[in-house]
Amino acid sequence: xxxxxxxxxxxxxxxxxxxxxxxxxxxxxxxxxxxxxxxxxxxxxxxxxxxxxxxxxxxxxxxxxxxxxxxxxxxxxxxxxxxxxxxxxxxxxxxxxxxxxxxxxxxxxxxxxxxxxxxxxxxxxxxxxxxxxxxxxxxxxxxxxxxxxxxxxxxxxxxxxxxxxxxxxxxxxxxxxxxxxxxxxxxxxxxxxxxxxxxxxxxxxxxxxxxxxx
Numbered sequence: 001x002x003x004x005x006x007x008x009x010x011x012x013x014x015x016x017x018x019x020x021x022x023x024x025x026x027x028x029x030x031x032x033x034x035x036x037x038x039x040x041x042x043x044x045x046x047x048x049x050x051x052x053x054x055x056x057x058x059x060x061x062x063x064x065x066x067x068x069x070x071x072x073x074x075x076x077x078x079x080x081x082x083x084x085x086x087x088x089x090x091x092x093x094x095x096x097x098x099x100x101x102x103x104x105x106x107x108x109x110x111x112x113x114x115x116x117x118x119x120x121x122x123x124x125x126x127x128x129x130x131x132x133x134x135x136x137x138x139x140x141x142x143x144x145x146x147x148x149x150x151x152x153x154x155x156x157x158x159x160x161x162x163x164x165x166x167x168x169x170x171x172x173x174x175x176x177x178x179x180x181x182x183x184x185x186x187x188x189x190x191x192x193x194x195x196x197x198x199x200x201x202x203x204x205x206x207x208x209x210x211x212x213x214x
Contacts, residue, residue: 007160052187060185070146073138075185076106076178079145083109090152092116093165099173106178113151114169126169135180144174 062078063069074082087096092115099110114121129147131140151170154161164170175181183189 007164052183052189054186055188057185068149070142073142073185074145076175076182079141079175080107080109082145082149083111086148086152087111090155093152093155095121102177102179104179106182108173108176108178110171110173111148112169112171113148113165115155115166118166121169124167124169126171128171128173130173130176132174132178132181133176135177135184138181138184141174141181144172148172148174 057073060073060075062072062074068082083096087094093113095112097110097112098107100108102108112121114124129144131142131144132138133140151161151165155165156162
């Protein structure tokens with residue numbers, strides 16, 4: 001009889017699958033109805049401020065305000081609201097704190113999840129999960145957020161989740177890059193790191209040309 005893989009591995013597999021499935025719809029192409037006449041201003045370290053037209057994406061709107069759903073991308077403000085709500089609802093399991101500041105001065109929140117009654121978080125084996133390190137990686141933020149919600153809402157009812165939170169510590173930082181996430185979710189900026197190469201030189205690309213030889 002085959003041994004069943006450890007529960008944490010199963011949970012991580014679900015975590016990764018959620019990121020993949022959300023990523024299928026991750027292309028950020030606004031329709032005409034999404035466009036806004038307002039602008040998002042971003043201070044630039046090297047080139048000064050930039051201005052991006054705001055867009056209203058249906059994909060960042062919850063099904064109902066104040067109720068949990070996993071059918072939209074959670075904005076920075078909405079994630080903070082939920083994290084504070086969880087910290088109040090599960091004081092024996094959650095510590096919420098600001099781990100750092102972003103370039104634009106936004107708080108980067110982190111949660112520590114463990115059963116405080118079974119020991120200090122620093123005395124237990126630990127796992128760190130972050131998401132949205134790069135601006136367009138919003139599906140990673142959603143996957144981390146889903147895992148937080150799943151572990152908290154199933155503690156006490158799921159024996160494996162209870163075992164994990166009793167004996168281990170989990171550090172979550174779902175929005176590691178709030179500035180980039182806000183830019184990605186609220187504007188039509190595609191966030192390419194460079195311009196798309198289009199010149200083919202009549203079918204011959206520059207890498208095919210050897211300088212000094214015919």
